[in-house]
Every structure is written in C-alpha cells, then in structure tokens.
Amino acid sequence: MAKDMTINLRIWRQKSPEAPGKLVDYTVSNASEHMSFLELLDVLNEQLIASEDDPVEFDSDCREGICGSCGVMVAGIAHGPQQRTAVCQLHMRSFEDGDTITVEPFRARAFPIVRDLVVDRSAFDRIIAAHGYVSVKTGSAPDANAIPISKDAAEEAMDFAACIGCGACVAACPNGSASLFTAAKIEHLALLPQGQVEASQRAVAMVDQMEAEGFGDCSNYAECEAVCPKGISVSGIASMRRAYMKGVFSK
C-alpha cells in the first residue's frame, strides 16, 4: 500500500486584487503518493475548514488536464515539475516525503489576481473574440468531405488546436507574453482550408488584441513551450509573425 507522506506547503494568500498578499506555511501530514497535487490542496482545505481557518481558493474543474481551469506555480514552475502535465494530473509521486513546496498564482500583468491562487484570464477570451474563429454561421456548411484536407495538415492543425487555454505559457514567459496561446489558435486555423480565407486579418486582429490586453511581446525564450501541458510548439509563433506582417502590409 502507498505510504503516507508529509508535505510542507508555502502558499500565496491574497484576499483581493488590491490587497497585499503573502506566503503562508502549512503542513499536510497524511499525503499519499497516489494523490494529485490538487487533491493535496483539497486535503489541506478540509484541514483548514476543521480548524475554522479560511480555505485556499484555486480554480479547477475537469481534473483530467483538458479544461484548462487549473494552473498554479509549483516550486516556481507553471503546473509543476512534470513535463506536459497540468497541475491536476501532477501526482505526489513526483515529490519526496518531507518536501517543502511553494505554491503561487500564475502571475502576469494581464492576469489580475482574484483571490489566493485564482487569476482572471478573461483576456484570453477577448483574444479569441478578436478573430479566433472561422466566420461561418450555422447551416451554411458544405458537405464535410467536399474539401479534402491532407492527413498531415489535419494532424498539425490538431497539434495547435490541442491548446487548453490554461495560461501557463504567459506565467512562464519573462515578458508575460501570450504569444504561444495566440499563435496556437492562429496556426490551428491557418493550417486548414476553412481557416485560410481569413488568415491574414485573423492574425492582425488577434495579435493587436493581445497587445491591447497588456501581454508582452515574444523574445524567443521558449519558456512557454517548456511548461505547456499540451506541448504546443513555439514554431507557431514564427508563423504567426509572418502572417501578421503579411496582414499588416496587405492592408
């Protein structure tokens, strides 16, 4: 059977966007290696409720790495030390008994803190609303097989479409840039004939919106790709820049 672990946590507590925050120490002495990191926080919260303390707020929903709700800095790394893994699927077997782990929110100018580890990522939705779509109304679609799409193009589009919008790329970037997120959507659609019609205007509108939201620019650190739970490639950013320049100059 799995043995109990003792885990020390230093967690960022902040009551509101304006209030000052601080790291607070906690200990969970009945952790298990089979537990996910968020389950560890659940256990801590039950402890805090029992001692009439205030539980730690964090976002999470599907807990299987696909909805993109969760995301915290674990020991300084977005989503923690295990590569290509959202923090909901990070398990305590990645840690040692007695470890002290610092837990902080995703930090970026464009992601204001709501409370504790919860941040406001609505800027991502506004980037998609800027033109992260194909302008097609319901009912006006041709037969699904009318336009052949090569298997390679579909697979590559899927690689980019796999983005879960968690924001780890932004949190990891020294510039707080949303380039990987924005490029992923631009590339997903640009690789498919359905998306190519509006490719230039899409790139310009989305990149401009990214800037307007207060995200920084990309300086090729590639920290984003390293933490991306879906392994989205930074090659998309280069393509995004080409599409952007093309769009700007064809205006």
Added chain:
Amino acid sequence: MSDEVANSMSEVSHSPRLDAKVPTGRLQEKWDAYKDAVSLVSPANKRSHNILVVGSGLAGASAAATLAGLGYNVKCFCIQDSARRAHSIAAQGGINAAKNYPNDGDTIWRLFYDTIKGGDYRSREANVYRLAQVSNNIIDQAVAQGVPFAREYGGVLANRSFGGAQVSRTFYARGQTGQQLLLGAYQALSHQIAAGRVTMLPRREMLDLVVAKDRARGIITRNLVTGELERHAGDAVLLCTGGYGNAYYLSTNAKNSNVTAAWRCYKRGAFFANPCYTQIHPTCIPVSGDYQSKLTLMSESLRNDGRVWVPKDPKDTRAPEAIPEDARDYYLERRYPSFGNLVPRDVASRAAKKECDAGRGVGETRLAVYLDFDAAVQRLGASTIQDRYGNLFEMYERITGDDPYRTPMRIYPAVHYTMGGLWVDYELQSTIPGLFVLGEANFSDHGANRLGASALMQGLADGYFVIPYTLGAYMAGIRQSESISESHEAFTATEEEAGARIDRLLNNKGDKSPTQFHRELGQLLWNHVGMARDHAGLEEAISSVESLRDEFWERIRVPGSADRFNKNLEFAGRIADFIELGSLMAQDARRREESCGGHFREEYQNSEGEAVRNDENFADVAAWEHTDRRPVLHLEKLSFESVHPTTRSYK
C-alpha cells in the same frame, strides 16, 4: 409492495401536461413536416427578443451562437471562468453521424435504430429519429468551423467503430473530440460576442428560475467573484447545464458540474424525468484512496483493441504478465461471443462488477479488472497502438504510474453520464412554458442507456439544429407587451429566496464541511442506486438520504462570507440540492420494477443474470412533479409505431 409505494402509485396521473407534441405522419417525415408548419419570427422581432442561455457546453454554446446568428439578443452564462471550459470539453471518444462515408451499410434509420435499441426502448421514437437525421449536419458544421477531425491519407474524414456499433460511424479528433467540438462552438460563440449579439457572463451560477404568470421570465444568478446576486429577464430561458452525475461525489464529471439550475427549475414546476437512469461507464481508472476527488475516464474506444480479463482463480495474485493465457478469464468474450469486448456500457459495467463481487477483482483494492493491449500490440505493432491511443496511454501512466504498453491497464466502472433530466416535449420545452432544456440536462434521446459517441451528437443537435426551429414556435406566440422587467415582484421574491438559502448555509456554523456530506451522499447512492439496485436497498437509500438532509442542515459548516469568491459556499449549495435529488433518484428507481439499460434491478433478471424489461407496465417516461408533500408521478406512455421493442441481446 409497501404501502408507501402503493400510495405513490395511486397518485399516478396521466397528465395532459405531458403532451409530447410529436407531429403526426410517418416517422421519417415528422421533422420536415414540423419545419414546414412551424411559425417563423421576423428578423425585426428577433432583435427585440432576449434569450437567456444557461451553460456554455456543446448544447449551450451551439444554441447561443446559432440563435445570435439568427438575430436574437442572447445572454449566455457559465460557471467557469471561460465558456471554453464547460465539461463537454472532456469527452474523448467521438461523435456519431450517419454519413456512411465508409460505405459499410449505415443509414439514418440504422443510427436511429441502434440508439433507440441501445436506450432499451425507453426513449421517444420521434426525438431519436430527428437526432439521427440532423447528425450529418453537425459534422458538416464542425468541419466548416475548423474542427480538425482525423483524416485518411486521401484527405477524407476518418471513421471508427465505437461502443458496440457494427458500422464505423464515429468521427473523432484523437482522444479529444469533445474538446475540439466545444472549441468549434466556443469560437462560433466568440464570433457572435464580437458582433455584439451575445453578452457572455462567465463565473455566474444560476441559483433560481423566475416564473410569473405561468411562464419562465428570467433567472437569478450569483456572480462568483463578487458574490452579488443578479437578475436577468428574458423571453425564454434555455437550460443547458449538463447532467447530475456528481450526485455520486465520485464520477467522471468535472468538479463544478451540478444539478442546481435544473433542480431549481424542478422546484418551480418543471417535471424531472427518469432520474434513476444513470450511466456507469465501464472503463475508468479505479479509486486509489479516500482523498480521491474525481474519477478519470479512459475512452471506450480502448475496448476496440483492448481485451478485458480477470484471473480465473481469485487467489491468483501474480503480476498480470505472469498469468498464463489458460489462467485468465476473458469474461466478456466468453459471455458475449458476438460482441465480445464491445458490448454496450451498461452490460460491460455490470459484468465487471459481477467479477469483482465474486472476488476476482485485481489491484490493491480488488475493485478493478484488466484491460490488456498485449494481443493488439503483437497484431498491429506498438506504433499503430500509439497512433490510436497514445494520449490515453500517457494519461493513464501519468495518473497511475504504470505503463500500459508493458502491463495491462486496471479499470473499473464509474458514474459518467445521466440519461434522466428535465422532461421536455418534441420542441425541447419543459412543463414550464418558456423554459427549454437542451443536451444532457434534458431526458429525451438516450432512454435508459446512452450509446458511446452519442452525447456530443445530442448536445450539438439540440443547439445547432433543433432549438433554432422550435424556439420560434414559442416566440411567435408571445407578445412583447406581456414581458416583465427585472423590477417585477417575481424577481424580487425569487432573489430574496436565493439570498436566504445562502444566509442559512453561512449562518449555520456547524462542524462538517460540504465535502464530507458530499462523500457520504455519494457512498449512499453508489451502494444503493448504483450499478445494481433492489427494493430493500432503495428503501434504505430513501430513508438514509432523508436523515442525511436533516443532518446537513444541522451540521453544515461553510467557511467565509457571501460577498467574495467562495468555492465552499458554491459547493454547499449544490450539495444541498444533490441530497434532495438523491432521494428522487431512489424513489424513481424503486418505482421502476424492471431492469432496463443503466437501471438494473436485482429482482428483475433472468437465470443468466441478464436484464429483464417489463414493457407491459413500464414502457413509459416517469416524470416527477415537485410538491410540498412528496413528489407526484406523471407518466408519458411510450408508443412504438416504427420499431418493435425486442430484448437487447449482445450474445
């Protein structure tokens, strides 16, 4: 039969309120006939109608985007921080459609027939046929939006066989089909947000439905960041809030999936249909400890190549690789030679339970069976298996620490989907005029058991292709002058009631956390209203849930305050509603004295342990009406004009 059951039976009324409004004529022509006759709303009038869409999953996002595209004013609400995170996103396997691209004999009729048979003849023929009819449009729409479905080398769409179907009609995008379809709908929604036709309100929870003069008039929401209660008036409310599987605490549903919005509508007069129909999915990662917060599904597509087995000898605790062929029992292949590992979900789940109950379960908890890919790897090669299931294998390894290329997966059934939901007619309208219910939140298309790859189909069918027509029938009949404003006394009263419930939770200051209650409820329902049910167990569940409800209101402790982000406050309110629902689930299961689909009553099985349906007495929809005393049962008798109910056999 106990007195109480007899009493509740005597209250059965064949209410005219359950008029399903199914069009007359041949099954194949009903939907076209409906569309020919339905009233249209002029573009100028559409602009003046406000539609509230609650939920942004496949049903909600597709409905909101489509209705806004038609010209309606739409407000869309979701509990997550972004519409893109609704739980539809977690669907893995695929979406069915009767395209017949593989030329393997599929037709709209066959998709209809498989769906109604798979639902064990407990769904409405006309709804299911319409679902099969519009299935093809969904694929066209999704491709046009840029959904990157899997392709063949020639550039056409790829299909696979899924969940027991004998044709390949499932379209998929790796193991992330729900994600890609939801992102397609979310992008269409974003397009309408940008156009100013949809106001998106994320981090909002619907706490009540406002009903006045016998119509749905709007909703009360809580802003989950500020805690503020808000009023939203609308000419129609579309409830697209998903299923109630989280009543069991452990399920494959996302942590925020809940029944509150639907339950509040029930308490305002919408009938709740077939709450006992829950789907237990056979291939989930087993429970590992008490801290477990949810269960993870492994796509059913794995059963296309994986073989399910347990050791023949319960005392055989060797590592699975060390157990020779002749000491293994491939029990699905043995019991169901023609369908083998591909029997429908309910059958596969019960079979796994039967093995574990007999002591032949594997792993630390002995509540698991093996799903083995060794034969498939040898037959097809590891790289083919990786192409098909790579991301699922990675996910399994991430969670369990075991590598499925080397050692069999351990799987066990878990609650996954709920076929029951608010009762709706052919137009998707509930028993409250102006309240429409779409997707998993309604009861209509899957009967007693949902087939794999049919949930995505239904959510999108309802949102893209059904509600845009049927909503018109309602809108054309209402007058703008009759609409009420947010200052109407009905809004004031409903908001006050919602506020009072929150105050009661916070002021109770007991000694048990919301999660503790949720776990206890889940255990009760899993034990007595789970994979197998019997009269005595259901009686016990009903009384235990009752006591749990009393205890909840005595001992609940909710930390923090109402005027802030407060996850435990959200949970507490939802659990209070889950407890009430749990009682109705058990009552519905007790009343249904037959076995059908996901509802298996121990008393009603044949000598081989297979389900025995009772068409004479139970070919019906049980729709429950809330009253101050006990729920009142209304029946919609199901008539089958085009298919003849047969015994589902997968032998």
